[in-house]
Amino acid sequence: MSELVTFLSLVAAAVFIAGFVQSSMGFGYAVTSLAAMSFFVEVKEANLLVSLSCVAPFLLTFCYYRKAVKWPDLGGAILGAAIGLPFGLVIFRYMPGDWLIRGTGAIILLITIDGLLRKPKSNSDTSEKKSGLSWLAGGVSGFLAGAVSIAGPPVAAYVVRQSWSPQRMKGFLVGFMILMATYKVAGLIVGGFLDMKVVIYSAVVTPVACVGSVLGVVVSKNIDARRFRRIAMVMLSLISVSMIFKGSPEQTTESPSTESTTIESTQT
Numbered sequence: 001m002s003e004l005v006t007f008l009s010l011v012a013a014a015v016f017i018a019g020f021v022q023s024s025m026g027f028g029y030a031v032t033s034l035a036a037m038s039f040f041v042e043v044k045e046a047n048l049l050v051s052l053s054c055v056a057p058f059l060l061t062f063c064y065y066r067k068a069v070k071w072p073d074l075g076g077a078i079l080g081a082a083i084g085l086p087f088g089l090v091i092f093r094y095m096p097g098d099w100l101i102r103g104t105g106a107i108i109l110l111i112t113i114d115g116l117l118r119k120p121k122s123n124s125d126t127s128e129k130k131s132g133l134s135w136l137a138g139g140v141s142g143f144l145a146g147a148v149s150i151a152g153p154p155v156a157a158y159v160v161r162q163s164w165s166p167q168r169m170k171g172f173l174v175g176f177m178i179l180m181a182t183y184k185v186a187g188l189i190v191g192g193f194l195d196m197k198v199v200i201y202s203a204v205v206t207p208v209a210c211v212g213s214v215l216g217v218v219v220s221k222n223i224d225a226r227r228f229r230r231i232a233m234v235m236l237s238l239i240s241v242s243m244i245f246k247g248s249p250e251q252t253t254e255s256p257s258t259e260s261t262t263i264e265s266t267q268t
Helices: 002-025 029-037 043-053 055-068 071-094 097-117 131-148 152-160 166-190 196-222 225-246 259-267
Strands: none
Touching: 002 029, 002 043, 002 055, 002 196, 029 043, 029 097, 029 152, 029 225, 043 055, 043 097, 043 166, 043 196, 055 166, 055 196, 071 131, 071 166, 097 131, 097 152, 097 225, 131 152, 131 166, 152 166
16 A cells, blocks of 8 residues: 555646646646656556646646647648558557657656757747648657657647747647647547556646646746746756666566555455
């Protein structure tokens, strides 16, 4: 029982930080939580926990920014994601855990390097017609969402290349992420990836992720967002390097089984 409490506490801490980072910086739920969980959760189970626990925080963020969402902007990206996600789920099912954790670490490292090197752009609210890039960004995001639960970077890269206002950019990302998260959960259900243990664990830690998300919105108004972003990027890059070299999930701790707890409770 104590092992289960410790395990859930660690997962809750990971998703709390992820929710905080996501809402304060506008990205990073999956990147942050997967990097943290890589030290104590088997990589495929961590992906499932992230996929389920992210829906509620994303929904809260969507409710906050819903007026900034311009649905016509999302058409190409969503259709591309609908095509890419099933292929990503195939990779997730059949790729060895060692490759998956190293690959996830490599993706996180590339994201953080890009984030550290990219210079901010000036934005207006004019629209640029790049439907082909929208399809491509959505397709790659869908594939990565299915394979490693990291959907944000390709569409974020697409968005920063548009001449949009910050609000319109944020609206695009928020709208895409909540639709992508919902689609991913549906794909996990149809594909038979979920078991009751993962569903219960996710239900337990999701409220903590929501608290982190709300706190991030509040705190982000009073902190230097650029400095915080750079600190977070450096920390994530160090963790991602550890994931690349650590590799094999056999070195991580399996989540505790609830069977012994259930047996003990029935005997009493």
